[in-house]
Amino acid sequence: MNKVIILGTGPAGLTAAIYLARANMKPLVVEGPEPGGQLTTTTDVENFPGFPDGILGPELMNHMRKQAERFGAEFKRGWVTDVDLSNRPFRIQVDSLGELQAESLVISTGASAKLLGIPGEKENMGQGVSTCATCDGFFYRGKKIIVVGGGDSAMEEANFLTKFASEVTVVHRRDELRASKIMQDRARENEKIKWALNRVPVEVITKEDGGVKGLKVQNKETGDEELLETDGVFVAIGHNPNTSFLKGQVKTDELGYIVVEPGTTKTNVEGVFACGDVQDHIYRQAITAAGTGCMAAMDCEKFLEGAATVDWSQSLS
Structure with missing residues (x-):
């Protein structure tokens, strides 16, 4: 007992x-x-x-x-x-x-944290891939960042990360966001936030000497794969x-x-x-x-x- x-x-x-x-x-x-x-x-x-x-x-x-x-x-x-x-x-x-x-x-x-389940994600967790903007955003001052997700948490993290990053790109698999209108409006009004909608994450690409180089995505409209260059990938899907x-x-x-x-x-x-x-x-x-x-x-x-x-x-x- x-x-x-x-x-x-x-x-x-x-x-x-x-x-x-x-x-x-x-x-x-x-x-x-x-x-x-x-x-x-x-x-x-x-x-x-x-x-x-x-x-x-x-x-x-x-x-x-x-x-x-x-x-x-x-x-x-x-x-x-x-x-x-x-x-x-x-x-x-x-x-x-x-x-x-x-x-x-x-x-x-x-x-x-929900993960994407793509190659290079778990292997680089804490080394360029994160699930917490509040925890890790500071390390990306002046760098390019990708936020994956389309809900309120993704919009919130994207806005927060613009305090540090030179550019934040939101990647979402659909052409419409799930976030509430007020959170969408706030993100769209932020000049530092770019958009890559209708893109499905395929693989986290790393540099030869370590660290994240970019996120490979598939364009759902064309079926082609693209490499979005970035210094860090923040997964915000809940x-x-x-x-x-x-x-x-x-x-x-x-x-x-x-x-x-x-x-x-x-x-x-x-x-x-x-x-x-x-x-x-x-x-x-x-x-x-x-x-x-x-x-x-x-x-x-x-x-x-x-x-x-x-x-x-x-x-x-």
Whole structure:
């Protein structure tokens, strides 16, 4: 029997593990096949407080993990295949571990960026291909950038990237955008944004000495392939929250993100808490994820102690 099980080892899950371990809750952290979450695919992280010279994404995650282990958090590798949240203790089925039981559960399984699935995409992630303009836009100051997508998020990222890039080209497979009219108008009024509509991405082309050279696309009108030269490709076709394993046992919104009680990390199931990108489709930043991880630990400890008030300064500070 575990007091608390944490699912996921991104900034949210690891922060929750640090706080709960320091509170002597002995959390068991189940990490999936990609420990560390999306930050492990990021090279330089320059916007996480405390690192004035920046830090590599995998290195930051490794520091967080070691900090949690120092205070007694236990880590086990496995893939959650099923959960039963109908009664406590909760039952969690993990492919490599069998059935685990817990009095409380912290879900921090994140959200996975949708990818194009073309050659050169995954291989160059963090090396010229990105899924986060806020994270990586700064590195493309004065350069040419391509944004792939036609929805609101693509228009938002394209506009944001014009703060840094000399030129931003929006590539979309249709001749009409899916974005709302106000977002389309804002993008079309931006002189730095160019358009390559009716183009289907085929392959990310790299330079001989490394780095992205361009995006090969197919013109749907002519059937011909073209090479759009660029220094970076930002894929903005949405995210999938990693909640399918819950099978409807926790309330989610229409996109699949877990719904939490405002101002808390409490879900509709007593004793189950959610933090990080699995419940946040707006900010999606390491620092905001870590903040909700702290909140989840506090909410979880309060639940486990069964007290109306807890002296956080003594237990978690």
